[in-house]
Amino acid sequence: MKNTVHSPLEPTPRGKTLAGAVVIGYALISLIPLVWILMTSFRTPQDAIAYPPQVITQPSLIGYVNLFTTRSRVSSQELAALPPAATWYEDLVREQQMILAGPSRFSDRYLNSVLIGFGSTLLSVILGTLAAYAFSRFRVPGKDDLLFFILSTRMMPPIAVAIPIYLMYRAVGLSDTHLGLILLYTVVNLSLAVWLLKGFMDEIPREYEEAAMVDGYTRFQAFIKVVLPQAATGIATTAIFCLIFAWNEYAFALLLTSGTAQTSPPFIPTIIGEGGLDWPAMAAGTTLFLLPVLVFTVLLRKHLLRGITFGAIRK
Amino acid sequence: MGQGLSDRALAWLFVGPTILLLLAFNIFPLIWTLWLSFTNFRANRPGADVLWVGLGNYSRVLNDEAIWENMRATAHFLSCSITLQLLLGFGLALMLNRRFRSHSFWSTAILLPMMLAPAVVGTFWKYFFEPQYGIFNYIVNFFGSPGTFTMLGDTKLSPWAIVLVDTWMWTPYVMLLLLAGLRSIPPYLYEAAEIDRASEWTKFWRITLPMVMPFIILAVLFRLIENFKMFDLVDQLTNGGPGSVTELASIKLKREAFEKWRTGYSSALAIILFVAIYGLSLVTVRFLDRVKQR
Numbered sequence: 001m002k003n004t005v006h007s008p009l010e011p012t013p014r015g016k017t018l019a020g021a022v023v024i025g026y027a028l029i030s031l032i033p034l035v036w037i038l039m040t041s042f043r044t045p046q047d048a049i050a051y052p053p054q055v056i057t058q059p060s061l062i063g064y065v066n067l068f069t070t071r072s073r074v075s076s077q078e079l080a081a082l083p084p085a086a087t088w089y090e091d092l093v094r095e096q097q098m099i100l101a102g103p104s105r106f107s108d109r110y111l112n113s114v115l116i117g118f119g120s121t122l123l124s125v126i127l128g129t130l131a132a133y134a135f136s137r138f139r140v141p142g143k144d145d146l147l148f149f150i151l152s153t154r155m156m157p158p159i160a161v162a163i164p165i166y167l168m169y170r171a172v173g174l175s176d177t178h179l180g181l182i183l184l185y186t187v188v189n190l191s192l193a194v195w196l197l198k199g200f201m202d203e204i205p206r207e208y209e210e211a212a213m214v215d216g217y218t219r220f221q222a223f224i225k226v227v228l229p230q231a232a233t234g235i236a237t238t239a240i241f242c243l244i245f246a247w248n249e250y251a252f253a254l255l256l257t258s259g260t261a262q263t264s265p266p267f268i269p270t271i272i273g274e275g276g277l278d279w280p281a282m283a284a285g286t287t288l289f290l291l292p293v294l295v296f297t298v299l300l301r302k303h304l305l306r307g308i309t310f311g312a313i314r315k
Numbered sequence: 316m317g318q319g320l321s322d323r324a325l326a327w328l329f330v331g332p333t334i335l336l337l338l339a340f341n342i343f344p345l346i347w348t349l350w351l352s353f354t355n356f357r358a359n360r361p362g363a364d365v366l367w368v369g370l371g372n373y374s375r376v377l378n379d380e381a382i383w384e385n386m387r388a389t390a391h392f393l394s395c396s397i398t399l400q401l402l403l404g405f406g407l408a409l410m411l412n413r414r415f416r417s418h419s420f421w422s423t424a425i426l427l428p429m430m431l432a433p434a435v436v437g438t439f440w441k442y443f444f445e446p447q448y449g450i451f452n453y454i455v456n457f458f459g460s461p462g463t464f465t466m467l468g469d470t471k472l473s474p475w476a477i478v479l480v481d482t483w484m485w486t487p488y489v490m491l492l493l494l495a496g497l498r499s500i501p502p503y504l505y506e507a508a509e510i511d512r513a514s515e516w517t518k519f520w521r522i523t524l525p526m527v528m529p530f531i532i533l534a535v536l537f538r539l540i541e542n543f544k545m546f547d548l549v550d551q552l553t554n555g556g557p558g559s560v561t562e563l564a565s566i567k568l569k570r571e572a573f574e575k576w577r578t579g580y581s582s583a584l585a586i587i588l589f590v591a592i593y594g595l596s597l598v599t600v601r602f603l604d605r606v607k608q609r
């Protein structure tokens with residue numbers, strides 16, 4: 001090997017350029033699928049199934065219009081007999097030889113995802129914060145075993161848990177309800193919330209609360225007024241991880257909901273089934289569904305490692 | 316100090332709800348599954364008589380040739396996807412660790428796929444794999460494969476399709492973990508090696524790899540657990556097909572439990588899978604401890 005004078009931790013300029021080229025190359029290739037889906041959402045159904053695939057096409061909002069509407073096909077005579085379209089999207093629908101029949105269920109499913117995501121996140125963060133504080137500060141009998149038990153609940157395959165939960169929910173009337181999914185996602189996220197938050201709590205010096213308690217606060221007041229504000233970043237980070245899990249979850253949603261409480265992940269694939277292969281509408285739904293997660297990922301980037309390892313690696 | 320509740324009472328008040336919920340939604344269902352696994356219960360016939368069949372379901376699962384096919388498919392998926400993710404992830408981590416300009420921007424860009432919903436990822440990759448107009452198939456054809464290339468319809472290629480998409484999605488995860496490993500290596504080790512005029516090759520094998528090893532094992536552990544449980548991506552991408560070549564254990568479980576409604580039989584399968592995951596994780600954790608002690 002050639003002997004160079006650079007510091008052992010500082011790679012050569014050529015080494016850096018090479019590294020940059022490799023990483024940027026990989027990043028660009030791995031982002032193609034996401035860019036392609038975004039572009040497909042602005043195509044017409046004809047362009048989306050063209051061969052060879054077209055990179056640049058005339059942008060169209062048909063995908064988004066189809067995503068939010070249901071339509072029915074009419075003959076050209078009927079179409080000609082109609083009064084002029086009142087809105088731009090009605091125009092787009094008529095260009096496809098169809099008329100508007102009503103709204104689709106996409107916005108309901110999206111709203112369900114939001115409700116269930118935020119509901120379960122709120123619950124698991126509240127419960128997780130309390131438990132994490134206790135595990136961090138108090139002598140809890142069998143603490144290590146309890147913590148390991150909490151972690152091990154994450155190893156259960158969702159389908160295995162789904163069998164008894166399905167029977168349980170059927171018996172108590174929680175099938176296909178928002179509350180049912182909120183409770184379930186709360187429980188699934190509890191292990192992550194407790195472990196992550198315990199890590200964050202451990203980093204807050206005990207002296208802060210002790211000082212507050214010397215000043216006459218009770219332990220509970222010290223927890224609310226001193227510890228919680230200190231843990232705000234950790235709580236927010238944990239909340240985003242819980243939200244993303246609940247947002248992305250598919251297996252339970254597929255098996256335990258069918259209509260009222262169905263979330264987006266089991267719904268989006270069924271868009272394809274309505275009236276042939278409507279890829280632009282599916283791509284539009286996918287784009288709207290993935291967008292919040294992409295934003296959250298960028299916000300979280302400094303804490304990602306901690307989140308995906310349940311707080312095992314803090315850095 | 317301390318008026319109000321004693322610390323002891325507060326501790327139970329704080330931990331109690333979490334433990335109760337976990338008992339109700341994890342332990343109780345687990346015990347129920349265990350009980351169901353000894354019966355011939357069928358969830359679609361709630362009124363029928365439930366008979367105790369002892370270990371009958373277990374022996375049927377373990378003697379079922381089809382289950383072993385599923386296990387082989389699962390083992391293929393696990394070993395290939397995790398190996399690929401380790402190689403690619405380690406390579407990328409080594410490159411990112413050189414801290415070229417804008418490295419943090421590009422590492423965030425690389426991380427995006429792992430945060431997405433696996434079911435939705437499965438759906439849009441199905442579009443890329445479409446034999447008539449899919450972009451992936453077009454690119455493969457462009458670089459000169461026989462004209463009738465199809466990925467998801469081919470019994471040889473379909474298992475590789477799920478490996479490919481899983482690798483696309485989870486390489487960033489392994490990369491992120493191993494990058495943390497690389498950054499935890501104390502600089503003085505390399506400085507000492509420099510004084511000894513060790514070659515880059517020697518430094519890699521004697522310092523980098525051993526120091527990152529615990530992180531590699533941790534990555535394998537997390538990926539093993541997640542990919543063993545994995546259902547959503549494959550359900551959407553191939554739904555186990557063609558035939559049952561990509562029917563992983565979790566897909567099989569769903570079919571038995573929620574399509575054929577053989578609740579007792581599938582409960583036995585669920586218990587076996589849970590024990591397998593648990594066992595695999597324990598072995599990996601043991602191994603991790605051994606490596607850490609060295």
